[in-house]
Amino acid sequence: MGKETSERIQTSLLNAAEKKVLVWLAxxxxxWVTSDFLTYTGxxxxxxxxxxxxxxxxxxxxxxxxxxGLFINWYGDSLDGTLARVRNTQRPVYGFFIxxxxxxxTICIMCIGAGLSPMFRLDVAxxxxxxxxxxSIYTYISTxxxxxxxxxxxxxxxxxLRLVIIIINTIFMYxxxxxxxxxxxxxxxxxxxxxxxxxxxxxxxxxLVQFITDRRILSEQxxxxxYSSPK
Numbered sequence: 001m002g003k004e005t006s007e008r009i010q011t012s013l014l015n016a017a018e019k020k021v022l023v024w025l026a027x028x029x030x031x032w033v034t035s036d037f038l039t040y041t042g043x044x045x046x047x048x049x050x051x052x053x054x055x056x057x058x059x060x061x062x063x064x065x066x067x068x069g070l071f072i073n074w075y076g077d078s079l080d081g082t083l084a085r086v087r088n089t090q091r092p093v094y095g096f097f098i099x100x101x102x103x104x105x106t107i108c109i110m111c112i113g114a115g116l117s118p119m120f121r122l123d124v125a126x127x128x129x130x131x132x133x134x135x136s137i138y139t140y141i142s143t144x145x146x147x148x149x150x151x152x153x154x155x156x157x158x159x160x161l162r163l164v165i166i167i168i169n170t171i172f173m174y175x176x177x178x179x180x181x182x183x184x185x186x187x188x189x190x191x192x193x194x195x196x197x198x199x200x201x202x203x204x205x206x207x208l209v210q211f212i213t214d215r216r217i218l219s220e221q222x223x224x225x226x227y228s229s230p231k
Contacts, residue, residue, distance in 0.1 A: 012157035022079055026086040035080040035089070039099055042076030045069045046106040050113025056172075057118050063169040066113070070162045073106065078159065100140065107132050114165075114196075119172050121189070124196040131203030138207055142214065153206035161199070168195060 012018075049069025055062035080099065084090045107129060115125030135153065143149045151157055171177065172192065180191045189197075 011155060012152040012160055013155045014159050014163075015152065015157070018078070018159055019082075022082040023086060025075075025079055026083045029079075029083060033083070035084045035091075035095065036098070038076045038080035038083060039102055040076070042073045042080070043102050043106055043109075045072030045074070045076055046109045048072060050109050050116075053110075053113035053117035053119075060118075060173045063117075063173050066117075067166045067169050070110075070166055073110070074159060074162050077103070077106070100136075104133065104136065107136075119168065119178065119190075119192040120196050121193050124189075124193045124200070127200040128196055128203070131200045131207070135203050135207050138210065142210075145218065146214070150210070153210065156202070164199070168192060 046069065049066045049072075052062055052064070052066030052069055055065065077099075081095065084095060111125045111129035111132070112122075114120050114128070115122035139150050178190045178192060182189050182194075
């Protein structure tokens with residue numbers, strides 16, 4: 001349990017098309033490209049993304065670097081497991097360990113980068129990070145207890161989240177919406193901060209809904225035992 005052999009649950013909007021693209025790409029990778037190589041490529045993509053975010057203070061157009069990093073991160077992070085399955089070279093224990101250990105570092109790097117960008121306040125980016133990590137931890141718990149690896153919540157998953165950030169980057173570069181601001185109890189939020197708060201709320205609400213659902217199911221599977229006084 002808790003391995004890549006667990007049933008993978010994917011219900012995202014882009015899942016069907018993405019799966020076809022990933023299989024097509026995996027079948028055309030040169031022999032020297034391995035799953036490990038792709039996993040670390042995803043990490044490099046996260047670093048590039050964070051650098052692009054930080055450079056956005058110098059020039060908005062540096063956010064293209066951030067979007068490129070997100071694409072590289074998707075390429076590596078999404079293709080590594082597909083490549084192993086296509087080549088029948090899965091390593092269930094090692095694969096689960098290395099992939100999801102680096103996932104945690106990857107999201108930290110990208111969220112810190114976003115918080116250092118001109119778009120988001122650092123505290124808003126950290127709230128998104130907290131929500132993502134809470135949901136990730138819940139996913140791993142579910143994998144261990146239920147043997148189901150829930151990759152998406154509702155119709156949204158990591159790929160859709162990356163796409164949303166790329167869209168936000170593009171809007172920021174070609175509009176002046178950041179001038180739309182609200183001051184609440186002395187704290188100033190721009191429109192992108194509000195978007196970040198919506199993303200954080202979605203992550204925490206997704207966790208809460210899934211927690212309530214699984215709590216009922218697991219309670220029925222593992223009912224309370226009648227109390228018996230010690231003799």
